[in-house]
Amino acid sequence: MTTLPTSENTNDNLINHLQDKKILLGVCGSISAYKSALLVRLLLRQGCEVQVIMTKSASDFITPLTLATLSKKPVLIDFIKNKEGVWNNHVDLGLWADAFIVAPASENTIAKLANGLCDNLLSATYLSARCPVFVAPAMDLDMYQHPSTLRNLEYLKSYGNILIEATHGELASGLIGQGRLEEPENIVAFLNDFFEDYIQKEATREDINTIEEEIYLPLKGKKLTLTAGATREAIDPVRYLSNHSSGKMGYAIATEAQKLGAEVTLISTSTLENPKDVNVVKIGSADEMLLAVEMVFQETDIFIFAAAVADYRPLEVATQKIKKEEGNDKMIIELTKNPDIAATIGAKKQSSQFLVGFALETNNELENAQSKLKKKNLDMIVLNSLQEKGAGFGHDTNKISIIDANQKTDFELKSKTEVAQDILKTIIEKLDLRKNPILEEEVKEEEIKKTVAPKKFEINKEEEF
Numbered sequence: 001m002t003t004l005p006t007s008e009n010t011n012d013n014l015i016n017h018l019q020d021k022k023i024l025l026g027v028c029g030s031i032s033a034y035k036s037a038l039l040v041r042l043l044l045r046q047g048c049e050v051q052v053i054m055t056k057s058a059s060d061f062i063t064p065l066t067l068a069t070l071s072k073k074p075v076l077i078d079f080i081k082n083k084e085g086v087w088n089n090h091v092d093l094g095l096w097a098d099a100f101i102v103a104p105a106s107e108n109t110i111a112k113l114a115n116g117l118c119d120n121l122l123s124a125t126y127l128s129a130r131c132p133v134f135v136a137p138a139m140d141l142d143m144y145q146h147p148s149t150l151r152n153l154e155y156l157k158s159y160g161n162i163l164i165e166a167t168h169g170e171l172a173s174g175l176i177g178q179g180r181l182e183e184p185e186n187i188v189a190f191l192n193d194f195f196e197d198y199i200q201k202e203a204t205r206e207d208i209n210t211i212e213e214e215i216y217l218p219l220k221g222k223k224l225t226l227t228a229g230a231t232r233e234a235i236d237p238v239r240y241l242s243n244h245s246s247g248k249m250g251y252a253i254a255t256e257a258q259k260l261g262a263e264v265t266l267i268s269t270s271t272l273e274n275p276k277d278v279n280v281v282k283i284g285s286a287d288e289m290l291l292a293v294e295m296v297f298q299e300t301d302i303f304i305f306a307a308a309v310a311d312y313r314p315l316e317v318a319t320q321k322i323k324k325e326e327g328n329d330k331m332i333i334e335l336t337k338n339p340d341i342a343a344t345i346g347a348k349k350q351s352s353q354f355l356v357g358f359a360l361e362t363n364n365e366l367e368n369a370q371s372k373l374k375k376k377n378l379d380m381i382v383l384n385s386l387q388e389k390g391a392g393f394g395h396d397t398n399k400i401s402i403i404d405a406n407q408k409t410d411f412e413l414k415s416k417t418e419v420a421q422d423i424l425k426t427i428i429e430k431l432d433l434r435k436n437p438i439l440e441e442e443v444k445e446e447e448i449k450k451t452v453a454p455k456k457f458e459i460n461k462e463e464e465f
């Protein structure tokens with residue numbers, strides 16, 4: 001147990017950590033219930049909002065009216081508010097509070113709390129509370145020393161509740177010993193200390209989270225350009241040639257790459273919602289796509305060509321809407337080859353750049369994919385097969401194999417997000433980006449922090465008090 005604040009550490013000279021805290025105050029039947037009036041006052045003075053819950057027997061010692069007046073809120077005693085059936089929701093109360101203090105906690109209530117009985121609003125609210133719970137007992141010295149009391153208090157502590165021990169002094173019975181409710185100003189100081197520590201630990205936890213997030217951003221400092229969606233090749237002002245690609249796979253990769261720290265440019269024809277913090281360049285045709293890719297060629301570290309680019313486009317684009325010709329049941333559109341974007345970039349690839357292509361095949365999958373890898377000077381190709389159920393156009397799932405010059409790795413059918421993660425993980429491994437030099441300083445910093453900070457934030461209540 002922690003030593004309570006000294007007499008100099010009164011509420012007036014405390015640094016207040018209780019401002020705006022929502023406190024549930026549970027009052028039980030005890031001579032010392034009168035002290036709860038002072039406790040309410042002091043908590044309010046510290047800027048707390050206080051909701052009092054009483055047991056029925058507590059109202060024999062102090063009136064609800066007194067505590068309602070002081071707390072500026074009706075005091076809650078019963079589950080049901082009135083005869084119309086409006087009830088006091090113990091679950092809401094338990095979730096509302098930042099701290100639940102049971103003071104004074106009688107022997108009867110301690111036994112109920114320790115054993116999970118909930119035949120009144122106070123004990124039911126205790127069972128619903130997610131906040132720290134403080135139990136401040138008050139009883140006669142022999143009751144306090146009784147093995148059942150000691151056992152129940154141990155139970156309560158073992159559930160993570162915080163015991164504010166009764167103090168020594170003259171008791172209502174006239175006997176002298178341990179059993180007096182801790183003084184209200186000490187209870188407030190105790191709570192204040194608790195929240196001071198709590199706030200500090202939360203702040204440390206936030207710092208660590210921020211550092212950890214940054215540390216594990218293996219694509220930090222990398223510029224990644226993605227093509228996505230089906231190109232649209234104009235026939236006339238109102239018609240175009242295209243295909244079924246939705247762009248979902250490319251968008252999933254863009255989203256995941258951004259989360260891993262990459263600066264992402266997405267060159268897309270798709271109407272999907274822009275991924276967060278990704279630079280989206282909207283284009284329509286293969287020509288426009290190539291132009292946009294070439295504009296970022298120099299500064300890109302990793303290219304992923306996920307677009308379904310039309311291999312051919314109409315040779316001539318009519319300037320007016322093409323009308324039906326009477327008596328002619330056929331129409332011939334002459335097509336010309338589109339630029340191959342991946343191959344164009346592959347031909348002038350710099351040694352520091354990494355190129356990833358996609359291949360959608362219906363037959364001779366491996367052979368075709370390997371030939372594309374070579375022809376387009378790619379470092380890696382993601383093969384997805386139309387043979388697989390749930391893979392390919394429009395689905396939210398995909399089944400891929402990743403192929404490089406040396407090997408082929410097959411993956412299970414997964415969500416496109418997971419597939420995106422697998423693709424990026426493979427790139428990270430191939431580029432050995434776990435050892436990203438930009439992160440080296442931060443890694444060192446993290447190691448230092450780890451030696452001084454707890455790995456996972458948890459209040460060890462035993463240690464605290």
Ligand code: CTP
Nearest residue numbers: 305306307309338339340341342357358359360
């Ligand atoms: N690709 C591209 N530009 C094109 C055609 C394809 O950038 N004009 C890219 C795709 O984005 C994909 C890879 O090249 O990453 C392979 O695309 P795919 O359509 O499978 O292959 P093609 O080269 O078009 O060959 P084919 O259609 O004959 O299979």
